[in-house]
Amino acid sequence: MRFACLPAAIIASLTFLNAAAAFEIEERATYAASNPQTELRIISTADRGVFEPILVAFQQKNPTVSIDYVIASTTELMKAVHEEGEVFDLVISSAMDLQTKLANDGFAQTYRSPATDALPDWAKWRDQVFAFTQEPAVLILSEKAFPTDDYPTSRDALIDLLRDQPDRFRGRVGTYDVRISGFGYMMATQDARVSENFWRLLEVMGRLDARLYCCSGAMLQDIRNGDLAIAYNVLGSYAQAQLADGGGYRIVLMSDFANIMLRTAVISSNAENVTDAQIMVDFLASLESRPDLVAASGLPAIDTDALQSNVALRPIRLGPGLLAFLDRLTRRNFLRNWEASITQE
């Protein structure tokens, strides 16, 4: 299919970017419209591979909109928008806490439409933060290490297993390094908030010389090549998408509870192209109606029924509560405790 909105120019070079930008860009892609009239500037944490189907579909519906898609880590994205006041129309991030902080601190615009009204209450905040995916944190078990149906499905079972067979898992357990991963930190704090089991699990993992990772991809990589038997708190949508390429692991939704991260979009308060940003928000909010895009991107759309059928699934609640773990003192204390548990020093 010859379609003009396929990436006409993809610039993945940091040198090209203006020198004043102090935040670090991972990748930048420009999707020029066939008949460009407006430009939509998006800053996002989602990889291009994940998000491109959505952008292309959006451009198919809105052929006059060129898209400038900038990818940055959650921390760098926050730096760009919150501290440096970079001009973006739409901010898309998996860090719900940071998105909440953007809205709380006045960096978001209010927007209401039939599409956003259709979102369940837990999937939006202040009509400024709009969730469009629900992605659980899951336990990944290597098929080599767990060839049978005998595998842990809860944190208690996992703790018992690790305690009972330390030699089997020493150095073969992995989780996020919450000091460098925003997603890891958010999941860890939510775990800690819900259950004291988290600290016990962390200590057990620490005793087994747990390996720490920056991202889900690296953990899955090590699972596949046999370095890891267990990876804890991996982003489920990512694991699901990667399962097709090789596989070799089992995705376990914890039965005691599974936190669900909501990927959210925020219209920036200094947006220059508010109209197209709003159209994009509507487009994302109605992702459920596009199963083709869900399949192509691997991003599960907001689906209340799925949550109701499994009571263990807990969407992380948008709102001021998330600000508590962003508090610098609280974060410092949390990280200190975390380090003490995981490094066993």
Place this chain on the structure above:
Amino acid sequence: MTFPPLTRSIRTRLFLQLAAISALLSVALFLVVRGLAETAAEATQDGILSASATSIADALRSEDGEITLDLPYSALSMLGTTNDDRVFYKVEVNGETLTGYDDLPAPTDAPTISRNTFATFDYRGDEVRMVSASRTVSAGGVPSNVLISVAQTRLGLAAISQRISAIATGVGLVFFLVATALSLLAARSALRPLKELTAAVTRRGPADLRPLAIQPPTELEPFVSALNTFIARLRASLLRSEDLIAEAAHRVRTPLATVRAKAEVTHRKLNKPEHRQTMREMIRAIDESSRSAGQLLDHAMVTFRTDSLATESIDMGELVRETVARLEPAADLKDATIRCTIPKQPPHFTGDRILLQSAIQNILDNAIKYSPDDSDIAVTLTAVDTLRLDVSDQGRGFGDTDTNTLKARFSRGANVDDIVGSGLGLTIADEVARAHGGTLAITRNEGAKGACVSLVFPLQ
């Protein structure tokens, strides 16, 4: 005293005043409801803010000689339970920011350990409500003063306030409508005695000059009493003039009798036919004057007696016969024959004998007067459904005259030309009939000449 047209009605004025009062009360109700509800909503927000600050204060601890804090998730999440407002906080130790939003202003009213303080101000583009709490925490043996401030925007409050205002408006409006409707009823009911009084006065017959017997409300007592006094004066004045007329008639009648006797004598003595003719005319005129005076006397008597009607049992047949006999000579003069038809068992009637006789006499007198020579006058008494006395003549009738106007005083038929009369005869009969609860009916004789005048009474 005159009022502008709109306020000339007491009811309208009463209603307008009550409606104005309702409107005032509605506005007051609106303000009170809104004020109370907003105070309650503010108190709710203050309560949650206080709980949040307390929760943070309780989490303060000292570690390695320094004050530290794990911000409780619930301390901030509780602020998001009722609304989507933005939340800001700051924790200061001895004036230095420990954590939170550095630029959150310090409270103007410093809190103490036992008392939280509240402030409202603009921060980051929105109006916020801030609570400040104070704690003393020992860090490394040194007591430090910790100030905890938690602030929240008030958009949720504004939304609640808007909703409450809408409800208060509705309540006020409903109150106003109900109160206004009730005012209308109240105004109507307050004026009902006035209406009843008006009806009581309107209902009375033209000759009814008795004092009003109704028991008016206190406020109307002076008016009714004034009205009664007025009626009494009017009655006295009427009686006086009737007396005067009677007196005058009486005084005229006696000399007239003398004059007539003299004229008769003179008439007989005169020889010249033209002189005799003149004298006859004179005698006739004297007769008429005498008759009129008699009728005026009768009328005064009727007016007087109807006020205090005698109630005696009367044999109507006897009364009719008696009256006919009294007028027979007058009929003979005209060669008129009076034919009486009276039932064998004449009914008894309770009433005023003198008045009834006067009425029958006047009717019969009229019939004789207007009858042509050599004619019949039929007097029929029946007692079937009503007690009815018909006096039917063969005279000229009443022509085209409205029979109702004939009953008025001094009113006479349109075709009386040559016959003299006072116009009082039928008036007297009518008043007597009505005084006895009956009517005077005047009908034209069908197919024949003349008229029929009837007294109709309900059977007792």
